[in-house]
Amino acid sequence: MIEAVGLTKRYGAKTAVHNLSFQVRPGAVTGFLGPNGSGKSTTMRMMLGLDRPTSGHVTIGGHAFRSLPNAPRQVGALLDAKAVHGGRSARNHLLSLAQLAGIPAARVDEVLGVVGLQDVAKKRSNGFSLGMGQRLGIAAALLGDPQVLLFDEPVNGLDPEGILWVRNLMKQLASEGRTVFVSSHLMSEMALTADHLIVIGRGQLLSDMSVTDFISANSADFARVRVPADRPECREKLTASLTEAGGGVMTEPDGALRVTGLGLSRISDLAHESDVRLWELSPHRASLEEAYMRMTQGVVDYRSTADAKEGLQLPPPGYGQPGHEGYAQPGHTPQQSPQEVPQQGWYAPPPPGQNPYAGAPAPTPAATADRTERKTSEDSR
Amino acid sequence: MTMPATPPPPPQAHQAPPQPQQHRGAPAGLYASPIPVRTPGLGDAIASEWTKIRSVRSTVWTLGVMIVLLVGIGLLTAFVVSISDAPLDDTPVLSLGFFGVLLGSICVITLGVLTIASEYSTGMIRTTLTACPSRARMLTAKAVVFFLLAFTITTVTTGVVGVLQTAMLDGATPDTGFWVRSTVGVGLYVATLGLLSLAVGALVRHSAGAITVMIAVVLLPLVLAIFMFSPTLARVQQALFEYSIPNQIGSMYNASVTTSGPTGWEPLWIILGVTAVAMAGAFASLDRRDV
Numbered sequence: 162m163i164e165a166v167g168l169t170k171r172y173g174a175k176t177a178v179h180n181l182s183f184q185v186r187p188g189a190v191t192g193f194l195g196p197n198g199s200g201k202s203t204t205m206r207m208m209l210g211l212d213r214p215t216s217g218h219v220t221i222g223g224h225a226f227r228s229l230p231n232a233p234r235q236v237g238a239l240l241d242a243k244a245v246h247g248g249r250s251a252r253n254h255l256l257s258l259a260q261l262a263g264i265p266a267a268r269v270d271e272v273l274g275v276v277g278l279q280d281v282a283k284k285r286s287n288g289f290s291l292g293m294g295q296r297l298g299i300a301a302a303l304l305g306d307p308q309v310l311l312f313d314e315p316v317n318g319l320d321p322e323g324i325l326w327v328r329n330l331m332k333q334l335a336s337e338g339r340t341v342f343v344s345s346h347l348m349s350e351m352a353l354t355a356d357h358l359i360v361i362g363r364g365q366l367l368s369d370m371s372v373t374d375f376i377s378a379n380s381a382d383f384a385r386v387r388v389p390a391d392r393p394e395c396r397e398k399l400t401a402s403l404t405e406a407g408g409g410v411m412t413e414p415d416g417a418l419r420v421t422g423l424g425l426s427r428i429s430d431l432a433h434e435s436d437v438r439l440w441e442l443s444p445h446r447a448s449l450e451e452a453y454m455r456m457t458q459g460v461v462d463y464r465s466t467a468d469a470k471e472g473l474q475l476p477p478p479g480y481g482q483p484g485h486e487g488y489a490q491p492g493h494t495p496q497q498s499p500q501e502v503p504q505q506g507w508y509a510p511p512p513p514g515q516n517p518y519a520g521a522p523a524p525t526p527a528a529t530a531d532r533t534e535r536k537t538s539e540d541s542r
Numbered sequence: 543m544t545m546p547a548t549p550p551p552p553p554q555a556h557q558a559p560p561q562p563q564q565h566r567g568a569p570a571g572l573y574a575s576p577i578p579v580r581t582p583g584l585g586d587a588i589a590s591e592w593t594k595i596r597s598v599r600s601t602v603w604t605l606g607v608m609i610v611l612l613v614g615i616g617l618l619t620a621f622v623v624s625i626s627d628a629p630l631d632d633t634p635v636l637s638l639g640f641f642g643v644l645l646g647s648i649c650v651i652t653l654g655v656l657t658i659a660s661e662y663s664t665g666m667i668r669t670t671l672t673a674c675p676s677r678a679r680m681l682t683a684k685a686v687v688f689f690l691l692a693f694t695i696t697t698v699t700t701g702v703v704g705v706l707q708t709a710m711l712d713g714a715t716p717d718t719g720f721w722v723r724s725t726v727g728v729g730l731y732v733a734t735l736g737l738l739s740l741a742v743g744a745l746v747r748h749s750a751g752a753i754t755v756m757i758a759v760v761l762l763p764l765v766l767a768i769f770m771f772s773p774t775l776a777r778v779q780q781a782l783f784e785y786s787i788p789n790q791i792g793s794m795y796n797a798s799v800t801t802s803g804p805t806g807w808e809p810l811w812i813i814l815g816v817t818a819v820a821m822a823g824a825f826a827s828l829d830r831r832d833v
Contacts, residue, residue, distance in 0.1 A: 244665035253597035261590035263582030306575035338573040
């Protein structure tokens with residue numbers, strides 16, 4: 162059991178973690194998610210007593226880590242796969258940790274076998290690949306056979322076999338009644354591994370709920386509808402009748418429609434009434450990734466933008482200024498077509514309960530930026 | 543993963559947790575390890591630090607170079623003196639070991655700094671402190687292991703060099719007190735200097751930075767003193783000469799360049815005092831600062 166109460170960490174003027182309170186329960190894999198720089202690693206370092214909280218506290222099994230009796234036998238952690246002295250062999254690295262924690266040396270060979278590094282145990286670890294480094298870090302975390310396990314990005318650099326192994330390992334550790342706390346960026350992995358999610362953004366708690374609750378609270382299912390590609394007028398007709406019936410409609414880049422707020426059967430009926438043939442009518446389950454993206458859109462600190470290389474391009478011959486004609490999408494007519502699914506940034510459908518046609522997609526920062534950019538390109542034309 | 547020697551059944555390996563952990567007095571549902579729990583102490587930390595220091599190349603290199611310097615320079619000076627026919631008179635033969643120790647101490651400084659600073663540069667310190675939340679125990683163990691290693695190597699090497707030098711030259715017969723001071727005494731002095739480097743390494747947390755600081759501590763007093771021509775600074779200049787680390791090592795060999803200043807065992811007490819202060823700072827800083 163890990164319990165954080167009002168955990169806050171400031172580095173000078175920057176607040177890395179602000180008033181974070183949550184509990185991590187035993188017997189389940191708890192995923193710890195958040196954008197880059199949201200304070201995940203800082204939180205984990207505070208759990209391990211490496212960083213001192215500015216205010217608040219975090220306890221493991223009721224004790225602060227540094228006052229835990231037999232800490233290495235109760236808590237195992239993988240913080241950073243490269244947090245080893247590269248000049249030392251894998252076995253000596255683990256041996257020194259085992260000796261430090263009063264663990265029998267025989268356990269070292271055992272965990273080396275568990276992580277599959279027995280063949281390179283005598284090799285110096287600076288020759289290890291990222292995946293091998295992760296395995297060594299996991300071995301160090303398992304060394305004390307602890308009750309509480311913290312993993313920071315455990316599948317980073319692992320091969321598919323290793324990812325599967327880590328996934329099963331996490332589940333098995335949790336099923337044995339241990340507390341397993343895993344941070345990761347791989348949403349597909351988290352969806353398969355975690356039972357519970359703690360999501361933070363800009364150092365603050367965004368969500369603390371089970372994976373299924375998280376997905377249903379933060380995203381909605383939608384239906385993908387495709388009409389014959391050679392009949393664009395059918396698409397407009399269907400869009401009109403779907404919107405009239407109260408559905409939210411957006412287009413995907415390949416011409417398919419994304420419909421929210423209407424059941425599959427209702428969509429089919431409406432299509433039949435408007436005399437439109439359908440090539441596709443498929444349900445789309447919201448994924449954890451979409452739910453996560455939706456939730457964290459507003460708190461992403463480091464967002465990538467398109468690499469336009471504009472300042473570096475030669476003006477095309479015959480034009481006075483660098484033309485944007487080439488970038489304009491052919492047939493792009495904003496007046497009549499429904500809102501497009503934003504291609505820049507992430508978009509996930511709104512959760513159920515929200516008005517499905519309240520201005521189609523919520524004006525997310527990414528979507529707004531996208532639209533402004535397009536507008537400027539039209540202005541300069 | 544608590545599977546001991548028995549190979550897990552292949553198909554169910556991940557799904558079948560081993561049996562014994564659900565009981566053993568733990569609260570129901572909580573995991574309890576079948577491995578017996580033993581509270582680790584300083585002895586365990588010392589064993590761990592010994593594993594660490596012997597399993598990296600920098601230890602072998604720095605101490606190897608130091609032995610080569612001590613023996614090489616010691617024998618070279620003895621050889622030069624023996625062919626030069628210069629009268630050795632009352633200069634004790636053992637003093638010839640001084641030059642080698644002066645250079646060799648740089649190696650001990652480097653090793654002392656690397657013992658702790660390499661943990662910071664590699665990130666190993668976080669792994670170490672996760673396995674041992676008591677930071678004071680970790681630093682004590684490092685200091686003990688490093689000090690004993692540096693002391694043993696220096697004392698044995700200076701002893702061997704001393705024996706070889708007295709065999710090559712026939713100067714004044716050194717008495718037992720001088721023998722002890724120029725081997726065990728110098729060993730203690732150099733190891734303490736290394737310990738000071740370890741403390742500086744723990745404070746600075748950066749290998750190159752800490753080594754630079756320590757080289758400056760060794761050399762700067764002499765360099766500064768050279769440029770103090772002004773008569774008003776004469777006393778400062780004198781003090782810098784007398785208490786500079788090379789002169790202190792020299793006076794342990796009775797080869798001091800100044801006539802006054804610390805003599806006999808006094809340099810050892812001085813460096814011990816300085817190192818005690820630096821170590822206290824290192825303990826306090828390690829306890830307070832984030833890793």
